[in-house]
Structure formats: C-alpha cells, structure tokens
Amino acid sequence: MSVTPYNVLGTRPIRHDGADKVTGRALYGADLQLARMVHGAILRSPHAHARILRLDTSKAAALPGVFAVVTAADFPPAAADKIVDFGEGDMLLSSLRGNILASGKVLYSGHAVAAVAAVNAHVAAEAVALIEVDYEPLPCVLTAPAAMAPGAPLLHEGLANGNVAEYIRHEIGDLTAGFAAATVIVEREFDTATVHQGYIEPQNATAFWSSDGRVHIWCSTQGSFVARDATAAVLDLPVSQVKVTPMEIGGGFGGKINVYLEPVAALLSKKSGRPVKIVMSRRDVFTGTGPTPGSRVRVKIGVDTAGKITAAQAWLAYEAGAYPGAMVGPGAMTVFACYDIENVLIEGFDVVVNKPSTAAYRAPGAPNAALATETILDEIAEKLGIDPLELRLRNAAKEGTRRADGPRYKRIGCVEVIEAMHASAHYNAPLPGPHCGRGVAIGYWFNIGLPSSATLSVNADGTVNLIEGSTDIGGSRTSLSMQAAEVLGIRAEDVHPTIVDTDSVGYTGVTGGSRTTFATGLAVYEAAQDVVTQMKARAATLWTAEEVDFSGGIFSSGPNTLTFAQLAAQLGATGGPVVGSAAVNPRGAGGSVAGLIIDLKVDPETGKTDVLRVTSVQDAGKAIHPAYVEGQMQGGTAQGIGWALNEEYFMDASGDMRNSSYLDYRMPTALDLPMIDTIIVEVPNPGHPFGVRGVGEANIIPPLPAVANALYRAIGRRLNSVPMNPATILNL
Amino acid sequence: MKAFDYTAPATLPEAVGLLVSQPSARLLAGGTDLIVQLRSGRKEADLVIDIKKIPELNALDFDPIAGLTIGAAVPCYRLTAHLVIQSHFPALAEVASWIGGTQIQGRASIGGNLCNAAPSADSIPLLIALGATALIAGPGGRRTVAIEDFCTAPGRNQLASGELLVSIQIPTPAPHSGAAYLRFIPRNEMDIAVVGAGVAVTIADGVFTAARIALSAVAPTPLFVPAAGAALVGQPVAPAALEAAAQIAQSAAAPISDMRGTAAYRKHLCAVMTRRALEIAVTRAQEN
Amino acid sequence: MAPKVQVQTTINNEPVQFLCEPRQSLLECLRDVVGLTGTKEGCGDGNCGSCTIKLGDRIVTSCLVLGVEAEGETITTIEGLAHGNTLHPLQKAFLEHAALQCGICTPGFLIAADALLQKHPHPTEDQTRFWLSNNLCRCTGYDKIIRAVQAAAVEIHGAPQ
Known part of the structure; x- marks a missing residue:
C-alpha cells in the first residue's frame, strides 16, 4: 500500500443521496406532482423531410379535457439569431427553436410539430392524434456521404456548402515528406451508425408560468443553468425570469444538456395557466432527442521501420442530424491526440442529414475517430511485427507534445496508461481457446473547465452544509463533499450536500465534459479554503493570537488547539456564522487517457460475439472516490461495447427508425457482459489542487477499436463498419 | 391509450358470450403483447376481457395418458417452475424461461404467444415439433386445431369471431424421445428470435423413428417443415442425417430482411439452428 | 373516458384502495394515484425493468399490468423493501x-x-x-x-x- 497524504480522498464513503435512491424517495422529474398540474404530449412528424402545408389544431383544442395547444407560431417573434452555448456543444438559436417545434419544414421523422396540454397524459395523446397536418414529402438524405454528394436534397438554405455546415482543418508539418519517410502506410475507411446515449430516464419537464411573469421549470437536466439560459433564449426572456429546479437525473451521458421540452411546457403553461408536465415516451427519446452522429472516417497513417509514426491524415464526415453541430470538432481534436506526430492533416465536415439533431454523448465525436486510428495502428503493428502496445508506447504523447489543433500538453498520463495495460495480468494471460481474440486500444479526451460555484456554511456541531449547482448523475455529491472534508479535516459524512435551483447558487456549468469533480470540485476546494481562513480568524480572536495554523483538522496557535468541530461550536461567540463561498472558471482541466483490453469469442457459424474478459485502464489524476471512478470506467466501457457490437439506429429508406424500442435497439443486458476489471492510473493534473482529472468520458473511446482489433484476431478479417453485429461478422 | 371497459368473467361461457356480443373486444391474459399494442395504437379495444379468472384457462395438468394441458392464461413462470415439465418437457421449460425476461415471464403466457401469432414467436416451433394441439371454445362448441395450422398470417390466427383459446394440449412423448428449441439472438436475452428452430425426435435402436421440425421468423407464420422431419425417419443417428434435415429446413425457409437480420443471414441461420437443436434433442432422446 | 373502477389491494403490507380508469397501467396507478413514485418508468413496454414490482408470488413490469388487474392482489414496491428505517x-x-x-x-x-x-x-x-x-x-x-x-x-x- 502506498502512503497517502490524504484522510478522505481515495476512500469509499457511502454516497450522500444513497438512502434516498435505494428506498425510492429520491424525486426525479417525472415524480413531481403539483396542484392543478396538467399533462403535455407532443405531435411528431412521420416524415423525414417534408414541407408543412397546413397545420390545424382546432379539433385537438376542442376535445374535452384539453387546456392548451401550441405550435411554433406561439414562440415570441424571432429575435436576432445568436449562439446558445451549452458548455459541451452549442447551437444557433434559430436551430434550437426549429428543433423544439418545427416551422415550415420537418427535417426528421420524430421532429416535434405541435404540443397539447390536457387533464391527463391519455387525453393529451388523444388530442395530439386529432391535430391535422398536411405534408408535402420531400426527398430525404440519411448519411453524410449521400448528403455531401452533388445534387443531394438540401435541408437548409444558406449553409456553407450544400449540406456541409462547417469545414475544419488542422495541419502541422509536411504531410508529403512524412509519408515519404514511412515504410508502412495503411489507409482505411470506416462507417459508424447513429447511436443513442440510452439513459433509462426519458426526458421530462414541468413548467409553471406564473402570473408575475416568472417561469419555473423542474426538469431532468445535466445543467440547470444552461437549461435556464436556453429556455430564456427560446422564449426571449431575460435569464432572471426563468428559474430551473434540477430534479434527480436518471442518466444523461451528454444527451440531457440540450433542451427539448422545457420551452414547450412553459408555453403550454402560459396558455393554460397551470403547471404542465411533459414526459417523453421511449420512442420519443429515440426519435426526438439527440443521438450521437453516424460518421464516415478515412484515416491514413505512415510508420517508419523504428515504429515511429511519420505522418497521419484524417478525413472525418459526421452526421449532424437536422441542424448543424455534429461534434466533428472534438473528433478532429482527438483523432490523433494520443500520439506525438510531426506531420498531420485533419479535415472535418459537419454534415446535416434528415435524422434527429445530434447531441453530446460521452467524449462526443472521439470514438468514431479513434476507431480508425487505433485499428490502423493495430494493423501496422502486425505488419511491423511489433507488440501493439509497444508501438503505441513509442509514439505516445507526453508533456510538451503539440497536438495538431494547436495545444501543447501539460503533464498527461498516456505513457503510464499504456504501461499499466502492458503490465496487467489480463494482457499477460493466454487466450482461452479457438475463435478467441484479444484487442487493445487507447483514447484521449481533453475534458473541460467552465464556471462553477459553491457555498459552505459551518454548523455548530462541526459539520458543514454544501450548496452547489452540479446535477449529480453518478455520485458527484460525494466526490465534491470529500474534497471539502479533506480541506476541513472532517469526515465525508460531515458534509451535507444539496443541489439547488438556479436562483440559489452561483452560475454552474453542465455536468458534462468530465468537469464536475474537477471544476465544481475546485469551487468546493476554494470555498473550503475560505471557511478555513475565516475560522482561523475566529480562533485568533478567541486566543488573541496573531498567527493560527490549520493542519489535519486542528486549529492551533502556541499551546492552544481546537478541532474543527470544537471551533465550530464557538462561532456564535466569535462573530456569528461562517459561510465560505467560491466561484471559479478554471482553465486547467487535465485531459484523460483511457485504454481497454478485451477478449472476445466468436461463434464461427452464427457470427455471435461473446465478451469474455475486459480490463479498463484510465488516468484519473487523483481518484477522489475510487468506486465511482471505477463506475465511470465500467459504464463507459459497457456503452462502448454496446456501440461496437449491436447498437444502431436502423433507419428505413424513408428515414423512419424501425427499432425505436429497448427490445430492438439492443443495449447490453447484464447477461451480455462479464465483470469489468479496472486499473486506475493516477498522474496528477497540475491544474487541480488534488490533481483531479475528469474520468467521465475517455473510457468510451477505446471499446470500438479494441473490439474491432479483437474481432480481427478471432475471425481473421478486419471490419470497416460499426456495429460489428453477427451478420456483419459473417458478411451476410 | 384510448379508453376501454374492462371485465373479468369467471366462466368460459360468460367469456364466449361477451366475445359474441362485442366482437371487437380484446382478450387479456398476461398483457405483455396486448398492452404494448394498445399503448402504441397498433390495436384498439372498446372492451378488454381478462380471462385469468376462468379456472380452466389457468389449468396446468399432466396426465401420463392425456399428456400436458397448459391453460391459455398460464404464465411462463409457472411452466419454468413445474417439476413435471422440467423432467418430461425440458425444452418447454427452457422456452418458457427465454420468452422476455424474468418479469415478462411473470405475466406472459404460452397461449398468448400462440394467439399473438408473431412469425418470430419462440414457443410455437416447439409446440409444433411436440405435436401439440389448440383447444378452442366458441359459440358453436369446442374444436381442436393442430398448432401448425393455428397461425394464418402475421398477427392472425384460426380463431373465428366469438372463439377463444382454452388450452394447449401436448401429448406425452414416446419413450426415447427428445425435443429442443434454439433461437439465434444477437444479445443473450431480451431479444426477438432472428431465427428459431423447434425439433422433436424419437429414436429406437440408433435409428430415428419419428421427427418433427419447425422454424420461426423465416416465413409469415411459424413454419412447419414436415419434409425435414421425414428425412430423418429411418436414418441412423449420425451427423450427416442431422445436416441433411437442416438443409431441408433451410430450403423451406423464405425469410425477409428487416431490422433483426437480412434474408441471407436468416437463411444461413436456419441450417445452423436446426442442426444444433437436433443435436440437443438427440442427446435428450438418448438419455430418456 | 370510461368510468373509474375501485380497486382494493394490499401494497407494502397496507390495505390500499384506489380509483382508476381501466386503461391506466398499474405503474401509473402506483405513481400518480397512490403516490408511490419510487417505481420508475423507463420504456413503457416491459423491456427496461425500471417499473418492476412484486405482484403476488412473482415479479412483473408494472407498465404491462392494468391497474384494474390488481384487484385483490398483494404488491411490494421499492417503498416496502426496507423494514422501517432499517435498510434491506x-x-x-x-x-x-x-x-x-x-x-x-x-x-x-x-x-x-x-x-x-x-x-x-x-x-x-x-x-x-x-x-x-x-x-x-x-x-x-x-x-x-x-x-x-x-x-x-x-x-x-x-x-x-
């Protein structure tokens, strides 16, 4: 056991919201009941691309039990267009509005067209069925290559180039010279299908538009402040007129950053004068919220005889869905981010297609790109006769490595992750038998900072109350409380965290970008330091001392000592309450590298893949609560395996999603996965006082290529499309 | 979901009377298909008749002479837990544990699986292979239909207006018989068969004396392939015989391409699933 | 709207009566009528298991049970798993x-x-x-x-x- 300088960090306390969540008391958005509340439902387009010729809601409005009907015509007059920033991704206000309720044209099957509020959800659904819409169907286009082809149907007027909304180019060095210096060059092209985050809790929102003009929203969101700001933008209200109370959130993975229902519920409330709750059905979630882009990616890598990458080129075309914003930017940032390469050209295309407008999904854009890079490196390693991890080690990015899109790395854990993979029991164990294959891959995610705020108030019994604004998807109440406890020298259980509404805490960015334990953690750390400073002053007053030390939870000055709790009991007599607070906007988010080792077995007659053994490795900087770090690694790995093997939006030629249920979307069940072993690597992030790196995302990057590499060893053929499902494996 | 009335008759004549007076009524047993279909709008009902209070439809009886009687409303979990079914009809116990997951099996019935008449229904190929029959009651009395004749099109069955399924009868297998159902699904549970094969064989002195083979998800209805079973009869138990029967089953299949698999892939799987199911059935027959 | 039906059940060892329309699922009745929101809805078609309850001697997805079917039944929900303040x-x-x-x-x-x-x-x-x-x-x-x-x-x- 290594000696730790910490008392609380690295331990595994019970999460603070645990009792509520195992007894059913925790309140999620759909659980909210308000007096006089009515229920909303949404009419969605059956067409992937069509002009709306006529929209008549009169029969719906006349149905007994219906309180209000809204369409895009109920939005306030269009203000000047602007960018709505969601923290992890952004969107033009016009696009956001267009996605929330279609106007003029529908751009995907599932596109919201109108909404109804009624006495209950059944009547609301009946009313929706009474809305009459005449559509003029238009030709649809469903993939990036098709949308980029000359003569493709156009979704929007005025994009940069047909259906291409944005072109990205990063270039360093001399690509031609780099490839000329290579002895082995491999170039391959890959397609990946659209996949969904698959959070179990459907989107929901309740709104009450009060007679005083303020709008109160209760919803399932990764960011109460971005939900507030986006809703205010759509409704053309000052942000202070909207208050968002974040309910418990049943998963998000990036998909609950954007707003879909909140402005609609607000408009229905304004019309009906009642609180309006809307809860999506599972089909609504699949067809009406943002999945992650399908893509076509072409990558070419050259390596010299020493196993050094001499040049790398990537061409990335990502499907944005109906509105620009395909997360091709992060794809371009990360495609070669694990490696130190002198000569690089990366081109990215953000392509609109007639599918749901895409959203963030755990390291958005990165898995699509890493699939290409990491399988090509596997192939090159084989051609050169080098161990695939050794080839990665020879090229691993380090402190000072310049990435093609500009930044130079501070300290990162790429080498350490690869070394941990290489040294693992798993990597050194034999494969269990025939038709089995082992694959490895690594991935990098840069992580983000963004603003966070926190307040700590000291209780007379020596505990503290933590007020914060980061919605807790995976145990962040506890990882934040532990940081406060560490600073204050108290137990994690002595911190009582509460996540409050947007009126009650300073601005806090999304729970996304792997930022919460890092950035809100930093805010909590700073707030705790503020508490310490104030408490020292109280001790100085008590002791009439000049200098007070604070160490290991003990205030001291000369012979005088008081524990944190003892001093907390005397605050009343020394000037009253102590409240520490901090607001931060850190830039030092340390990127995280993750690796995966996976063993698979393929049934040669059916093409079915069984996952035999999995080891996920990731640099956490400092694992505050190791169990929840492992949980992130295991969860991202499971999602990546599902993405690799079976998940996809199965669209017919008309753009209808045919498998919009959990039965046919085929996420992994408990029976589809083995235990997921984890190895936490800790290379401290210099941008955080405890060295924290966010661990939420990088773990989903390696599974796609690791599965592809393992399958190659099991079946002797390299696959170039995802999902790598049984029929694909048999080429049938 | 559109509004409907609900009633739970206590006797079969009452249920038949309700069906005659309200032909658009829907029957509810486990509800794992019906409630999903009503909610999605694929089916509508003015009246839902819950048949679970009718004693005969809840019967689960075994008699060595009469065979096994499975009331139309008996949920799968009762079959899985039934000791006689485990020992005499292990393939049936398996199928009952594979339809949906644990919770679905708490409600879903084999009778419902049959009446829902999905081409991919897991239980139907096995019932066909086991030579099962459906006992139907209606205003004109009772009649019996062979399971292979029960389904007429996707979602459609032999039941005439006013009729309902009372029970499924499975004859007691002859000595040295074995049966198996195998399906291919991309996940390991909670999936719809891409292809399923139900088989039953009887062996005497190393030679097949009877065999029945049926497939799911390869035709508009579960597909009985008499020729595949006939090809086994008289043949010694050997891999070549199994493979030949599997090939006949494969050629009888006329699958479509959809989100669950391409036609070519399904066609390929027919032979694999049939052969593998036969291997299990042979082992069971040799152990009996 | 069909007339509401009175349903008599035992939920978490307590007798509970509720009124519901026949089209309301047992999940909806538990959550919106009885107020036991601990049971969750994730998919509405029995495939996610979030709405699992114990009904009589077996577990079911309560989204695929009608509230009216619960007449005379014994139900355990997540709210009934712990013994008072002692967690299971x-x-x-x-x-x-x-x-x-x-x-x-x-x-x-x-x-x-x-x-x-x-x-x-x-x-x-x-x-x-x-x-x-x-x-x-x-x-x-x-x-x-x-x-x-x-x-x-x-x-x-x-x-x-």
Missing part, C-alpha cells in the same frame, strides 16, 4: 458496493434481486445475470450490481456451503 441487506449492499450511479434503475433492480435471492439463496454469477437481464442499467456496466447482489446473498443467507 440488498439496499445496504447497493450502497456499499456503489452499485448505482444515476439511480433510476435501482428500484427495479432491488425488487428483482430480492425475488432472485428468495428463489436462489446463493445464485451463481450467471444465474444472477440471467435473472436480472430484464433490468437495464446504462450507467454501471452491471459489474457492481452483480457484486452487490452476491454480497447481499451472503449477508442474508450466510456463506454458501
């Missing part, structure tokens, strides 16, 4: 093993796992995964859930002989 060993094990992240699937897993341990006091890993395959979790990759169930089995029934 499964609830404790889920906390100790960090077997939940977002927590939305947790009530369904706990009810399903409770039924498993009543049927199989010492389930193997494979039995556990098979039994729980009607419960989807998207956060954990199931690892810590399986470990928690195994630990609870030992806590309840002692180490396997």
Whole structure:
C-alpha cells in the first residue's frame, strides 16, 4: 500500500443521496406532482423531410379535457439569431427553436410539430392524434456521404456548402515528406451508425408560468443553468425570469444538456395557466432527442521501420442530424491526440442529414475517430511485427507534445496508461481457446473547465452544509463533499450536500465534459479554503493570537488547539456564522487517457460475439472516490461495447427508425457482459489542487477499436463498419 | 391509450358470450403483447376481457395418458417452475424461461404467444415439433386445431369471431424421445428470435423413428417443415442425417430482411439452428 | 373516458384502495394515484425493468399490468423493501458496493434481486445475470450490481456451503 497524504480522498464513503435512491424517495422529474398540474404530449412528424402545408389544431383544442395547444407560431417573434452555448456543444438559436417545434419544414421523422396540454397524459395523446397536418414529402438524405454528394436534397438554405455546415482543418508539418519517410502506410475507411446515449430516464419537464411573469421549470437536466439560459433564449426572456429546479437525473451521458421540452411546457403553461408536465415516451427519446452522429472516417497513417509514426491524415464526415453541430470538432481534436506526430492533416465536415439533431454523448465525436486510428495502428503493428502496445508506447504523447489543433500538453498520463495495460495480468494471460481474440486500444479526451460555484456554511456541531449547482448523475455529491472534508479535516459524512435551483447558487456549468469533480470540485476546494481562513480568524480572536495554523483538522496557535468541530461550536461567540463561498472558471482541466483490453469469442457459424474478459485502464489524476471512478470506467466501457457490437439506429429508406424500442435497439443486458476489471492510473493534473482529472468520458473511446482489433484476431478479417453485429461478422 | 371497459368473467361461457356480443373486444391474459399494442395504437379495444379468472384457462395438468394441458392464461413462470415439465418437457421449460425476461415471464403466457401469432414467436416451433394441439371454445362448441395450422398470417390466427383459446394440449412423448428449441439472438436475452428452430425426435435402436421440425421468423407464420422431419425417419443417428434435415429446413425457409437480420443471414441461420437443436434433442432422446 | 373502477389491494403490507380508469397501467396507478413514485418508468413496454414490482408470488413490469388487474392482489414496491428505517441487506449492499450511479434503475433492480435471492439463496454469477437481464442499467456496466447482489446473498443467507 502506498502512503497517502490524504484522510478522505481515495476512500469509499457511502454516497450522500444513497438512502434516498435505494428506498425510492429520491424525486426525479417525472415524480413531481403539483396542484392543478396538467399533462403535455407532443405531435411528431412521420416524415423525414417534408414541407408543412397546413397545420390545424382546432379539433385537438376542442376535445374535452384539453387546456392548451401550441405550435411554433406561439414562440415570441424571432429575435436576432445568436449562439446558445451549452458548455459541451452549442447551437444557433434559430436551430434550437426549429428543433423544439418545427416551422415550415420537418427535417426528421420524430421532429416535434405541435404540443397539447390536457387533464391527463391519455387525453393529451388523444388530442395530439386529432391535430391535422398536411405534408408535402420531400426527398430525404440519411448519411453524410449521400448528403455531401452533388445534387443531394438540401435541408437548409444558406449553409456553407450544400449540406456541409462547417469545414475544419488542422495541419502541422509536411504531410508529403512524412509519408515519404514511412515504410508502412495503411489507409482505411470506416462507417459508424447513429447511436443513442440510452439513459433509462426519458426526458421530462414541468413548467409553471406564473402570473408575475416568472417561469419555473423542474426538469431532468445535466445543467440547470444552461437549461435556464436556453429556455430564456427560446422564449426571449431575460435569464432572471426563468428559474430551473434540477430534479434527480436518471442518466444523461451528454444527451440531457440540450433542451427539448422545457420551452414547450412553459408555453403550454402560459396558455393554460397551470403547471404542465411533459414526459417523453421511449420512442420519443429515440426519435426526438439527440443521438450521437453516424460518421464516415478515412484515416491514413505512415510508420517508419523504428515504429515511429511519420505522418497521419484524417478525413472525418459526421452526421449532424437536422441542424448543424455534429461534434466533428472534438473528433478532429482527438483523432490523433494520443500520439506525438510531426506531420498531420485533419479535415472535418459537419454534415446535416434528415435524422434527429445530434447531441453530446460521452467524449462526443472521439470514438468514431479513434476507431480508425487505433485499428490502423493495430494493423501496422502486425505488419511491423511489433507488440501493439509497444508501438503505441513509442509514439505516445507526453508533456510538451503539440497536438495538431494547436495545444501543447501539460503533464498527461498516456505513457503510464499504456504501461499499466502492458503490465496487467489480463494482457499477460493466454487466450482461452479457438475463435478467441484479444484487442487493445487507447483514447484521449481533453475534458473541460467552465464556471462553477459553491457555498459552505459551518454548523455548530462541526459539520458543514454544501450548496452547489452540479446535477449529480453518478455520485458527484460525494466526490465534491470529500474534497471539502479533506480541506476541513472532517469526515465525508460531515458534509451535507444539496443541489439547488438556479436562483440559489452561483452560475454552474453542465455536468458534462468530465468537469464536475474537477471544476465544481475546485469551487468546493476554494470555498473550503475560505471557511478555513475565516475560522482561523475566529480562533485568533478567541486566543488573541496573531498567527493560527490549520493542519489535519486542528486549529492551533502556541499551546492552544481546537478541532474543527470544537471551533465550530464557538462561532456564535466569535462573530456569528461562517459561510465560505467560491466561484471559479478554471482553465486547467487535465485531459484523460483511457485504454481497454478485451477478449472476445466468436461463434464461427452464427457470427455471435461473446465478451469474455475486459480490463479498463484510465488516468484519473487523483481518484477522489475510487468506486465511482471505477463506475465511470465500467459504464463507459459497457456503452462502448454496446456501440461496437449491436447498437444502431436502423433507419428505413424513408428515414423512419424501425427499432425505436429497448427490445430492438439492443443495449447490453447484464447477461451480455462479464465483470469489468479496472486499473486506475493516477498522474496528477497540475491544474487541480488534488490533481483531479475528469474520468467521465475517455473510457468510451477505446471499446470500438479494441473490439474491432479483437474481432480481427478471432475471425481473421478486419471490419470497416460499426456495429460489428453477427451478420456483419459473417458478411451476410 | 384510448379508453376501454374492462371485465373479468369467471366462466368460459360468460367469456364466449361477451366475445359474441362485442366482437371487437380484446382478450387479456398476461398483457405483455396486448398492452404494448394498445399503448402504441397498433390495436384498439372498446372492451378488454381478462380471462385469468376462468379456472380452466389457468389449468396446468399432466396426465401420463392425456399428456400436458397448459391453460391459455398460464404464465411462463409457472411452466419454468413445474417439476413435471422440467423432467418430461425440458425444452418447454427452457422456452418458457427465454420468452422476455424474468418479469415478462411473470405475466406472459404460452397461449398468448400462440394467439399473438408473431412469425418470430419462440414457443410455437416447439409446440409444433411436440405435436401439440389448440383447444378452442366458441359459440358453436369446442374444436381442436393442430398448432401448425393455428397461425394464418402475421398477427392472425384460426380463431373465428366469438372463439377463444382454452388450452394447449401436448401429448406425452414416446419413450426415447427428445425435443429442443434454439433461437439465434444477437444479445443473450431480451431479444426477438432472428431465427428459431423447434425439433422433436424419437429414436429406437440408433435409428430415428419419428421427427418433427419447425422454424420461426423465416416465413409469415411459424413454419412447419414436415419434409425435414421425414428425412430423418429411418436414418441412423449420425451427423450427416442431422445436416441433411437442416438443409431441408433451410430450403423451406423464405425469410425477409428487416431490422433483426437480412434474408441471407436468416437463411444461413436456419441450417445452423436446426442442426444444433437436433443435436440437443438427440442427446435428450438418448438419455430418456 | 370510461368510468373509474375501485380497486382494493394490499401494497407494502397496507390495505390500499384506489380509483382508476381501466386503461391506466398499474405503474401509473402506483405513481400518480397512490403516490408511490419510487417505481420508475423507463420504456413503457416491459423491456427496461425500471417499473418492476412484486405482484403476488412473482415479479412483473408494472407498465404491462392494468391497474384494474390488481384487484385483490398483494404488491411490494421499492417503498416496502426496507423494514422501517432499517435498510434491506440488498439496499445496504447497493450502497456499499456503489452499485448505482444515476439511480433510476435501482428500484427495479432491488425488487428483482430480492425475488432472485428468495428463489436462489446463493445464485451463481450467471444465474444472477440471467435473472436480472430484464433490468437495464446504462450507467454501471452491471459489474457492481452483480457484486452487490452476491454480497447481499451472503449477508442474508450466510456463506454458501
């Protein structure tokens, strides 16, 4: 056991919201009941691309039990267009509005067209069925290559180039010279299908538009402040007129950053004068919220005889869905981010297609790109006769490595992750038998900072109350409380965290970008330091001392000592309450590298893949609560395996999603996965006082290529499309 | 979901009377298909008749002479837990544990699986292979239909207006018989068969004396392939015989391409699933 | 709207009467009529298991049960798993093993796992995964859930002989 300088960090306390969540008391958005509340439902387009010729809601409005009907015509007059920033991704206000309720044209099957509020959800659904819409169907286009082809149907007027909304180019060095210096060059092209985050809790929102003009929203969101700001933008209200109370959130993975229902519920409330709750059905979630882009990616890598990458080129075309914003930017940032390469050209295309407008999904854009890079490196390693991890080690990015899109790395854990993979029991164990294959891959995610705020108030019994604004998807109440406890020298259980509404805490960015334990953690750390400073002053007053030390939870000055709790009991007599607070906007988010080792077995007659053994490795900087770090690694790995093997939006030629249920979307069940072993690597992030790196995302990057590499060893053929499902494996 | 009335008759004549007076009524047993279909709008009902209070439809009886009687409303979990079914009809116990997951099996019935008449229904190929029959009651009395004749099109069955399924009868297998159902699904549970094969064989002195083979998800209805079973009869138990029967089953299949698999892939799987199911059935027959 | 029907049940050892329309699912009745919102809805077609309850002697997805069918039935929901303020060993094990992240699937897993341990006091890993395959979790990759169930089995029934 290594000696730790910490008392609380690295331990595994019970999460603070645990009792509520195992007894059913925790309140999620759909659980909210308000007096006089009515229920909303949404009419969605059956067409992937069509002009709306006529929209008549009169029969719906006349149905007994219906309180209000809204369409895009109920939005306030269009203000000047602007960018709505969601923290992890952004969107033009016009696009956001267009996605929330279609106007003029529908751009995907599932596109919201109108909404109804009624006495209950059944009547609301009946009313929706009474809305009459005449559509003029238009030709649809469903993939990036098709949308980029000359003569493709156009979704929007005025994009940069047909259906291409944005072109990205990063270039360093001399690509031609780099490839000329290579002895082995491999170039391959890959397609990946659209996949969904698959959070179990459907989107929901309740709104009450009060007679005083303020709008109160209760919803399932990764960011109460971005939900507030986006809703205010759509409704053309000052942000202070909207208050968002974040309910418990049943998963998000990036998909609950954007707003879909909140402005609609607000408009229905304004019309009906009642609180309006809307809860999506599972089909609504699949067809009406943002999945992650399908893509076509072409990558070419050259390596010299020493196993050094001499040049790398990537061409990335990502499907944005109906509105620009395909997360091709992060794809371009990360495609070669694990490696130190002198000569690089990366081109990215953000392509609109007639599918749901895409959203963030755990390291958005990165898995699509890493699939290409990491399988090509596997192939090159084989051609050169080098161990695939050794080839990665020879090229691993380090402190000072310049990435093609500009930044130079501070300290990162790429080498350490690869070394941990290489040294693992798993990597050194034999494969269990025939038709089995082992694959490895690594991935990098840069992580983000963004603003966070926190307040700590000291209780007379020596505990503290933590007020914060980061919605807790995976145990962040506890990882934040532990940081406060560490600073204050108290137990994690002595911190009582509460996540409050947007009126009650300073601005806090999304729970996304792997930022919460890092950035809100930093805010909590700073707030705790503020508490310490104030408490020292109280001790100085008590002791009439000049200098007070604070160490290991003990205030001291000369012979005088008081524990944190003892001093907390005397605050009343020394000037009253102590409240520490901090607001931060850190830039030092340390990127995280993750690796995966996976063993698979393929049934040669059916093409079915069984996952035999999995080891996920990731640099956490400092694992505050190791169990929840492992949980992130295991969860991202499971999602990546599902993405690799079976998940996809199965669209017919008309753009209808045919498998919009959990039965046919085929996420992994408990029976589809083995235990997921984890190895936490800790290379401290210099941008955080405890060295924290966010661990939420990088773990989903390696599974796609690791599965592809393992399958190659099991079946002797390299696959170039995802999902790598049984029929694909048999080429049938 | 559109509004409907609900009633739970206590006797079969009452249920038949309700069906005659309200032909658009829907029957509810486990509800794992019906409630999903009503909610999605694929089916509508003015009246839902819950048949679970009718004693005969809840019967689960075994008699060595009469065979096994499975009331139309008996949920799968009762079959899985039934000791006689485990020992005499292990393939049936398996199928009952594979339809949906644990919770679905708490409600879903084999009778419902049959009446829902999905081409991919897991239980139907096995019932066909086991030579099962459906006992139907209606205003004109009772009649019996062979399971292979029960389904007429996707979602459609032999039941005439006013009729309902009372029970499924499975004859007691002859000595040295074995049966198996195998399906291919991309996940390991909670999936719809891409292809399923139900088989039953009887062996005497190393030679097949009877065999029945049926497939799911390869035709508009579960597909009985008499020729595949006939090809086994008289043949010694050997891999070549199994493979030949599997090939006949494969050629009888006329699958479509959809989100669950391409036609070519399904066609390929027919032979694999049939052969593998036969291997299990042979082992069971040799152990009996 | 069809007339409402009165339904008499026993929920978590207490007699409960509620009124519902025939089209209302038992899940909807539990959540919106009785006020027991611990049981969650994730899909509405029986495939995620979030709405798992114990109905009589077996577990079911309550989204696929009509409220009117609950007449005379005995129901256990997540709110009835603990004994007063004492958590059930499964609830404790889920906390100790960090077997939940977002927590939305947790009530369904706990009810399903409770039924498993009543049927199989010492389930193997494979039995556990098979039994729980009607419960989807998207956060954990199931690892810590399986470990928690195994630990609870030992806590309840002692180490396997």
